[in-house]
Amino acid sequence: MSITDPFLLSCLIMGLVYFFIITEKMNQAIIALVGACLTIYLGIQTQHAAIEAIDFNTIFLLIGMMMIVTVMKRSGVFQFVAIMAARIVRAHPRGLLIVLSLITAVFSAFLDNVTTVMLIVPITLLLTEQLKQKPYPFLIAQIFFSNIGGTSTLIGDPPNILIGSAVGLSFMDFLVNMGPIIVVITITMLLVFDLLWGRHMTTSLRARAHLLRYDPYEALEDKPLLYKSLFVLALVIAGFILGHSLFGFETGMIALSGACLLLILDSFGLKREERNQRVQKTFEHVEWETIFFFMGLFMVVSALEHSGVLKLVADQIIHITNGDFKMTALVILWVSTIFSAFVNNIPFVATLIPVIQGMEAGFGGAEAIEPLWWSLILGACLGGNGSLVGASANVIVAAYAQRAGQPISFVGFLAHGLPLMFLTIIISTTYIWFFYL
């Protein structure tokens, strides 16, 4: 095989992209785009084919949700919910650990995990300082529950968006298949966190009384905006469920139209200049780095597909597992877990999607391989809890903890994270085994 062979070249480019993503020697979006350009310059695929490989449904879904969250954030709803929750548990730290974990799980099921922790961590630090508690268990719980909650819906975590869009799994498919197992994992992990930390937490009545005087309604900075954004969010989720099943609308367009509607409602009646400014600000907050990272990856993966690499990998996996479907599902679950615990799960999932699609013929069609998708999702999302670098949300929480003078060490987190992650994966294995295989 010569060095100019597209097969070898596309492998080399993907290797290069992975190398820079793992070593963090270069910005991930830039290296993905450089890899994409190389695939075109070296003649592995045409520009037309590369652009066609970009899944704009995923891109629009990401952009739309980012815009909705940007507007919604201004309303102060997240602080409101956290303070309300603290009041419900009468400001007891043990209860607070549970309710803040649940809030994180629910929010990250519907919003991006990074956004969720960025909103919940600052208020957590304030509440724990008021209650004179070490924030460590609360922050670890938020890392865990952001990844757990994100697993349950189509829009909860980027791997889900990728898989849902590529395979055509709907919002309801996710809720029905992932919902029950996530509820089980959530309850188990709440018990574990309570056992490890919650039950030892005590505080003075005085500190609790201080916290109970917090006025959640003061945290709501813009009530009309809250109503508008909740209305739009409900509409978008209804659109994900009904729009897909009744009319076959895809999630990307629904999210994008939701974002447009919210921007219209948000800037209605304002002067032209102010209106434009609001819209521009919202666009500025879209994480373009993430968007271009995805675009680059789609193009690099498409080169691997064109040159036949992915087909070969798919055939090899079937060969290694002797065409045993059960074995393949478990291998996907565990390999994706281990991989996602230490490396960004997005390129891994983006590469594995066409590989698994390549197994369709061998295992009897698209419907027959559905369990493989659930295995991949559980592994890729829950694997993120294995180490401090397993998911972007973990890195953000660690950065906040550092700023707050309460650093979370890599090894310290590993000691708790890895065993707890394995617990969630054992539960997932049992679930996949009994319900799908």
Next chain:
Amino acid sequence: MPCRDALVSSVVSLKENHSFDEALAILDKNNIRSAPVVNEDGEYLGMFSLKSTFKALLPVAITMEGGLDNVDFVIGASPGIAKKLKKIGPRHIGDHIDNGIIVGHMDTPLLEAMRLMVRQGSPLPVVDRKNGRFIGLVSEQSILTMFQHLHEIVANRPAELSPEDVALLKEFGVLE
């Protein structure tokens, strides 16, 4: 016109091992809101101010980057701020110095110094470009005073202007 023309060089300075109590007493005694912090060799380390003290008193959830934008929901009961002032009193100010302020040098143009002050507040510390030693401060007052002084010279005592200044002013028609 460079910074040196508006420099205030006799300035009270602090050491990083001063306690909050000592540093605040020095600010109070001299009726100032901020002072430069220097090490044993006179090298500039940063500024300490009443604002630095406020920052040390507030919960970290508010002061950290990406922290809470608004805390008006904390009614009446702040998380023990008054107690915290007593607690930090004996601590060294070293960790609470503001070292993010952009400094000026003797040859920094006044226009740039004014721009920096509009952005990051007054005064602007002036530091030796070569050895990093603290030289003095340029403040909003010192610049305005210098401008008024210049006006006065041009109006009443043009003879005190340097030959280059006179040539320039004539060229631009300010002086006859």
